[in-house]
Amino acid sequence: MKSQAGSIVIDTCLIYGNDCSLGSGGGVMAESIGSGKSVQLSHCTVTGNTTRYNAGGFHVKNGDNGTCVMLNNILSGNTAGSNAPKKPDLTLENAFATGTAYNLFGPSDEAVGSNYAVGSAPFVGSGDYRLSEAKELGFETDDPMCVDLDYNGRRGFLDVGCYEFGG
Numbered sequence: 001m002k003s004q005a006g007s008i009v010i011d012t013c014l015i016y017g018n019d020c021s022l023g024s025g026g027g028v029m030a031e032s033i034g035s036g037k038s039v040q041l042s043h044c045t046v047t048g049n050t051t052r053y054n055a056g057g058f059h060v061k062n063g064d065n066g067t068c069v070m071l072n073n074i075l076s077g078n079t080a081g082s083n084a085p086k087k088p089d090l091t092l093e094n095a096f097a098t099g100t101a102y103n104l105f106g107p108s109d110e111a112v113g114s115n116y117a118v119g120s121a122p123f124v125g126s127g128d129y130r131l132s133e134a135k136e137l138g139f140e141t142d143d144p145m146c147v148d149l150d151y152n153g154r155r156g157f158l159d160v161g162c163y164e165f166g167g
Contacts, residue, residue, distance in 0.1 A: 008039040012149055014129055014162050015057075016048040024091070025059030026051035027078060030068070038098075040069040043148075045129050045161035046089070047077040047121060055091040056080045057106075062095040069099040070113065072138040074161035076106040076121040102138045104160045121161070134165040 008030055020026040026049035030039040039060055046057040056078030060068045075089040089106040100113030104121060111118050115137065122132045138158030146154040149162040159165045 007037045010039075010041050010044060012043045012147070012162050013045075014149060015044060015046045016129060018049045020049075020051040020056075022052065024051055024054040024061070026056040028058045029055075029061070030059070031061045036066070038067040038069055040071070041073055042069075042071045043073065043158075043162055045074045045121070045163070047074060047123070047129060050079045052081040054080055054093070055087065055089065057089040059091045059093070060095040061093040066095060067098045068092055068095045070097065070101075070103050071099065072102045072158055072160055074104045074121045074135075076104055076119070077123075078106065102158075102160060104135060104137060117160075129161070130163040131159055131161065131165040135159050135161070 010028065015027040018026050023029065027046045041058060049056045057075045078089045080088040088108060092112070097112040101115045103113060103116045105111040105116060105118050107119050117137055122135065124130050124132045136157040137160045140157050142155060148154055148164040152164055154164045
């Protein structure tokens with residue numbers, strides 16, 4: 001993903017199983033966002049992605065004072081190359097994290113924002129990225145339009161990622 005003219009919004013997505021052998025950001029690479037623009041990742045699960053260099057999960061590279069907003073995501077279980085100087089799940093390169101909260105970051109990553117947790121995501125397993133236990137790290141909502149990836153309603157304190165536990 002590369003945008004110099006506008007902001008990027010990624011909402012309620014499962015991003016998994018991607019391989020970027022020539023660069024950074026196996027799951028998502030947002031580059032050159034543009035001055036005053038942002039990339040926003042909300043209610044997403046980013047896992048099982050690999051890259052040869054930086055951030056197998058989510059890599060934001062910016063030289064124009066753009067911002068990165070992450071809200072209610074799982075960024076865990078991704079891999080970066082063995083000689084990569086950055087973390088496997090998330091790297092912010094010349095980008096500012098603003099409005100970032102309620103995320104679950106992998107155990108070897110530097111977490112950013114507020115109200116976050118660090119650890120491995122409790123997935124059901126065998127390719128099922130639904131949660132095996134509630135991870136109510138998210139904000140509270142009564143919005144009837146808020147649904148998970150299976151179109152189940154999300155009420156109360158939200159679970160992180162793209163699926164609501166028991167949804």
